[in-house]
Structure formats: structure tokens, C-alpha cells
Amino acid sequence: MSLSEITEAIAKAEKYAGRAPGSVSLIAVSKKQPDARVEEVLDEGHRVFGENRVQEAAGKWPGFREKYDGIELHIIGPLQTNKVRQAMELAQAIHSVDRPKLAQTIARIAQEEGHCPDLFIQVNTGEEEQKAGILPKDADAFITECRGLDLPLRGLMCIPPVDEEPSLHFALLAKIAARNGLDGLSMGMSGDFERAIALGATHVRVGSAIFGDRAY
Ligand SMILES: *Cc1c(COP(=O)(O)O)cnc(C)c1O
Numbered sequence: 206m207s208l209s210e211i212t213e214a215i216a217k218a219e220k221y222a223g224r225a226p227g228s229v230s231l232i233a234v235s236k237k238q239p240d241a242r243v244e245e246v247l248d249e250g251h252r253v254f255g256e257n258r259v260q261e262a263a264g265k266w267p268g269f270r271e272k273y274d275g276i277e278l279h280i281i282g283p284l285q286t287n288k289v290r291q292a293m294e295l296a297q298a299i300h301s302v303d304r305p306k307l308a309q310t311i312a313r314i315a316q317e318e319g320h321c322p323d324l325f326i327q328v329n330t331g332e333e334e335q336k337a338g339i340l341p342k343d344a345d346a347f348i349t350e351c352r353g354l355d356l357p358l359r360g361l362m363c364i365p366p367v368d369e370e371p372s373l374h375f376a377l378l379a380k381i382a383a384r385n386g387l388d389g390l391s392m393g394m395s396g397d398f399e400r401a402i403a404l405g406a407t408h409v410r411v412g413s414a415i416f417g418d419r420a421y
Contacts, residue, residue, distance in 0.1 A: 206414050206415065207415075208233070208246055208249050208251055208415055209249075211231065211398075211411055211414055211415055212231065214398075214399060215229050215231060215398070215399075215402065215409065217399075218398070218399040218402035218403060219402060221403065222402055222403045222405075224402065228407065229402055229406060229407060229408070229409060230253060230407060230408045230409075231251075231253060231409055231411060232253050232254065232255040232279050232281070232391075232408055232409065232410045232411070233246055233251055233253065233254050233255065233411060233412070233415050233416070234254070234255040234256075234257075234281065234394075234410050234411060234412030234415075234416075235254050235255065235256060235265075235412070235416065236255070236256050236257040236258065236261060236282075236412065236419065237261075237419040238412075238416045238417075238419060240265060242416050242417065243265070243269065243416075244269075246415065246416070247269065247272075247273050247276075252273070252275045252276050252277055253277045253279070254266075254276065254277070254278055254279065255278075255279040255280075255281045255300075255410050255412075256278065256279070256280060256281065256282070257280075257281055257282030258282055259280060259284070259288040259291050259292045259295070260288075262278060262280065262292075262295055262296070263291060263295060266278055266295060267295075277297045277298075278295055278296045278297055278298075279296060279297065279298040279299070279300060279408075279410075280292050280295070280296045280298070280299045280300065280301065280322075281300040281301060281362070281391075281410055282301060283301055283303075283337045284299065284301050284302075284307060286306060286307055286310045289307070289310045289311055289314055290314050290318075292322075293311070293314055293315070293318065293320075293321065293322055296322050297322050297323065298322050298323040298324070298325065298359065299311070299322050299323075299324055299325065300325040300327060300362040300391050300408075300410075301325070301327045301337060301362065302324050302325065302326045302327065302351065302356075303326065303327040303329075303337050303338050303339050304339065305347070305350060308347075308350065308351050308354055308356060309354065311324070311354075311356060312354040312355065312356055315356070321356065321357050322357075323357055323359040323389075324351070324356050324357055324358050324359055325358075325359055325360050325361060325362040325389060325391045325408075326339060326344070326347060326348060326351065326358065326360075326361050326362065327339065327361075327362045327363065327364075328340075328341060328344050328361055328362070328363050328377075328378055328381060329341075329363075330363045330365060330374040330377050330378055331365060331366035331369060331374060333366055336364065336366075338362075338363065338364075341377065341381060344361075344381050344385075345381070345384070345385060348385045348387070358387060359387075359389040360382055360387045360388060360389020360390050360391060360407065360408075361378050361381060361382045361387060361389070361390060361391070362378075362390075362391035362392065362408075363375070363377075363378045363391075363392050364394075365392075365397075371392075371393075371396075371397040371400055371401070372397075372400050372403075372404060374392075375390075375392050375393070375397075375400065375401050375404040375405075375406070376404055378390060378392055379404055379405045382405075388407065389407050389408065390404075390405050390406050390407050390408070391406070391407070391408040391409075391410065392404075392406045392408075392409070393406045393409035393410065393411075394409070394410055394411060394412065395411050395412060395413045395414035395415075396414075398411055398414075
């Protein structure tokens with residue numbers, strides 16, 4: 206699919222869900238994509254991008270920022286505490302806040318630097334051992350803890366297990382967000398962003414459907 210086809214599909218899904226036009230933000234996930242493909246999408250006017258790894262983001266986005274204005278970068282992958290400062294310098298949002306130590310590190314650096322990206326708490330809705338994210342049963346307490354640290358919490362994020370119906374996970378994430386008074390929902394990828402929008406996604410993270418398969 207092309208960028209414009211994705212944008213159209215998002216608009217349609219917003220409409221079917223009775224959501225306001227433009228209420229869903231498309232994060233184009235550019236990890237492991239060739240620079241030339243990323244530049245094509247920049248040339249089409251898109252400005253919101255997602256990267257999994259801080260190191261990869263640091264290698265390519267300062268250069269793109271010299272050529273293109275208004276780039277908004279989202280870090281969506283697992284974050285080590287020793288990469289937090291760099292992530293906070295590069296990104297306008299971090300979607301993978303998933304443990305107290307990380308939240309505390311972000312809060313300390315935000316104090317020092319006087320600014321902080323928008324934050325999403327990653328919830329491991331499938332309770333998968335290999336996956337990052339706070340467990341659903343610990344989410345309320347962790348949200349309270351982040352608020353106590355005065356962090357700019359924008360919402361919640363999840364990555365459903367590959368072999369399960371994602372809608373169940375999107376609904377669970379939406380429920381945890383609602384009972385905590387959070388309205389940001391980062392959920393939905395190439396294969397399921399329409400279902401995520403139906404269940405309230407405010408941010409969809411779409412990679413391969415825009416750029417093509419990644420080179421691993
Ligand atoms: C890679 C990635 C995506 C995009 O996945 P696609 O299936 O290519 O759309 C979304 N979210 C996260 C956290 C990712 O790592």
C-alpha cells in the first residue's frame with residue numbers, strides 16, 4: 206500500500222467508528238528501512254515517524270532533520286535506562302515506558318533538562334514472557350506512580366501476541382486507559398490498524414504496509 210492508501214483507510218476507519226476526522230495520528234515506522242524509502246515518504250509530506258531503537262534513530266534522524274522541517278519522532282521500542290537521555294533529546298514521544306526504574310530515570314532527566322517527551326506506558330496485555338510492558342494487574346499502580354513523578358503521560362501502548370485476535374487486547378488496553386482517565390491509545394500496526402481505530406486508537410504504528418518489507 207502507499208502512504209495515501211493508508212491515510213485513506215485510516216479516514217474510513219475513523220468514520221465507521223464515529224470518530225472525528227484526523228483524530229488518529231499515523232506513526233510511520235521507519236525502522237530498518239532504506240533511507241531512500243524514508244525520504245520518499247518525507248517528500249510526500251509525512252512528518253510523524255517511529256523508530257524501535259535509539260541508536261538507529263540517532264544515526265538517521267538528525268540528518269533528515271537538516272533537510273526537512275517539523276519532523277516528529279516517536280521511540281516505540283524497548284528502552285534501556287542508559288539510552289534515556291539520548292532518546293529524550295531525539296524524540297517527541299516515548300511509547301515504551303514499562304517499569305518503575307525507567308520512569309524514575311525519565312523523571313530525573315526531565316528535571317535536569319527542563320523538558321520531557323510525551324509518554325505512553327506499554328502494557329503487556331498478552332502477559333508474554335518475552336515481551337516488554339507492565340502486566341495488566343500492575344498497570345493502575347504504575348500509572349499512579351508515573352503521575353506521582355509528574356511525568357507527561359499521554360496514554361497506553363500495547364503489542365498484541367501474534368497468534369491472538371488483536372481486538373481483545375485493544376479492548377483491554379482501552380479499558381485500563383479509561384478507568385485511569387487516559388485518552389491516548391497507541392495500538393494497531395500494519396495488519397490490524399483498522400480494528401485498533403474501531404476500539405479507540407489515537408496513534409497507529411504502521412511500518413511494512415507503508416514502506417514494504419524490512420531488510421533484516
Ligand atoms: C515494527 C513495529 C511496528 C510496525 O510494524 P508493522 O507490522 O511493520 O506495521 C509497530 N510497533 C512496534 C512497537 C514495532 O516494533
